[in-house]
Amino acid sequence: MYAVIKTGGKQHRVSPGDIVEIEKIHGNKGDSVCFDEVLLISRDEEVRVGTPFLTGAKVSGEIVEQTKARKINVFKMKRRKGYKKKTGHRQQLTRMKIKEISI
Numbered sequence: 001m002y003a004v005i006k007t008g009g010k011q012h013r014v015s016p017g018d019i020v021e022i023e024k025i026h027g028n029k030g031d032s033v034c035f036d037e038v039l040l041i042s043r044d045e046e047v048r049v050g051t052p053f054l055t056g057a058k059v060s061g062e063i064v065e066q067t068k069a070r071k072i073n074v075f076k077m078k079r080r081k082g083y084k085k086k087t088g089h090r091q092q093l094t095r096m097k098i099k100e101i102s103i
Helices: none
Strands: 002-007 010-014 019-023 032-035 036-043 048-049 057-069 070-079 081-087 093-103
Touching: 002 032
Parallel strands: none
Antiparallel strands: 002 010, 002 036, 019 093, 032 057, 036 048, 057 093, 070 081
């Protein structure tokens, strides 16, 4: 059984027991989170697709930790002008453990 959920402007394929990294959501370690924006649920041979979301479908999970992704270096330069600019960015992430998928 798996589901496709939408969170943080992205879609994630999740199954019960999976640990996924999503864009940061508010909460502390151990808090329970419920995702209502479920796009698709597949159970055995049955596939249910929403338009755009399935009504009554929920995916629940638990926050494992709040963390950051690897650093991304951003370098800008204009040739022959002496302009150089280097910055970096670390995206804040939430690591989630998926507990259950309900229809």
